[in-house]
Amino acid sequence: MKQRSLAGNCAIGVFVITLVCVFVSFCAPAWLVSDYRITGAKLDKLGLWSHCFRSLADPSDEYQRRFFVGCRWVYDPFTTGYDEIRGFLLPSFMIATQFFFTLCFLCVLVAAIMVLVFFLCFGPDQKHFILLIRVIAALLLFAGFSGGIAVIIFASLGNGKGWMPEQENNYLGWAFGLAVVGVVMAFISGTLFVVESVVQQKKKKYLKESQTRFEMEHETKA
Template sequence: MGNATRLSGWTIAGTAIIALSIGCLIFAHAFPYWQESEKSRDTGVPNIGLWNICFRSEGFPAPAYVDDSLGKRYYNCYYVFDRDLRMVRSQWIFKDWFITVVIFATLGLVLQPVSIILNILYYVRVCSPHKEHWLMMVSSLLNLVNGFIIALAIFVFGIMASRDKEWMPQPESNHLSYSWGVAAVVPVLSFIAAMCHTVDFLRLKSYRDRDARAKIYARGEFSKY
């Protein structure tokens, strides 16, 4: 099977889309703008992401329902695992649904690089020509799984961020922001990449089966087919 036959538009498109989805996931993790408050409303928490929470510059105390024995005010932005948030993290910021969103988004950030590593292994001919089509199949499955878990994370955050009145103050004054929007593109990209590599798997498998039949017939072992 020549290199021109091994690589098709489906192969290259799938790899490019996976790379793009990785970039989107990194962006979504890096910027704390999954939810943002209206500019005209001072909610005390201007914006929050998966790993950072930002408070207004003049400070903001923990909500009354949180048992913050230190009674301190929080200023500007904090990493969610910052020591200063230790008294309020589990009761306030890390609700069960938010933990689920973070876990799924992080799992997606692990699965996509694994998928592109499989693509690289395919390009450099690590496997036998008779088995390398499975690299495309596994890549396709990883993208399907990634698409589903990121979609679930997107839906859970979108629904709960507006309904959980004990999470961020004044949820009616908050809206989903661009980091969430970029993350919402990832499932679409993942499903398209999965489709590309599924087509490629079927194409490569048909070539392998055709070559296998040709060898059988060349030896005269017709009874096997």
């Protein structure tokens, strides 16, 4: 039996795109960015886990005596006053986005290990070959589902009024675009792995039936 069908080879190729897009978008601080043409913008860019400000006044200080400048991890414990504005930096919709996209990221990472096993080690003669393909497909479809929830939440609320300053000058960044591409590719890759599992199941059934017919014909001739 041929180890992989065309669907399996395409699934691996699409999965590589999924892995790159999800990994980069998970780490990159460019889900929301300020228009670079606005020289006095307070926000520079932000991602799931880090924020870059040009000059953000402490939203809890009505006298604006403290400003935050530069890029920081959202859970930075060293910058004075940063923990005091964490509620502003992480509203409930942002926490939900982090949660669902982290699920997507973890599923893709686990799937990456299994895809390597599928590509390098396992073949149709292995006992759990089809089960492996189905698990990969399930992980990727779940990754697409959870990642889809994350990007929908952020697209709906990430640039809304009442959160980042100068909302009219901000727009969804390239890292968010990669997240959307990664989610779509996860669905496509997962679907291709489903097709691959069906193909391999039919091949296995056909091979078993062929062997049975051969044995019966051999016994009849004998």
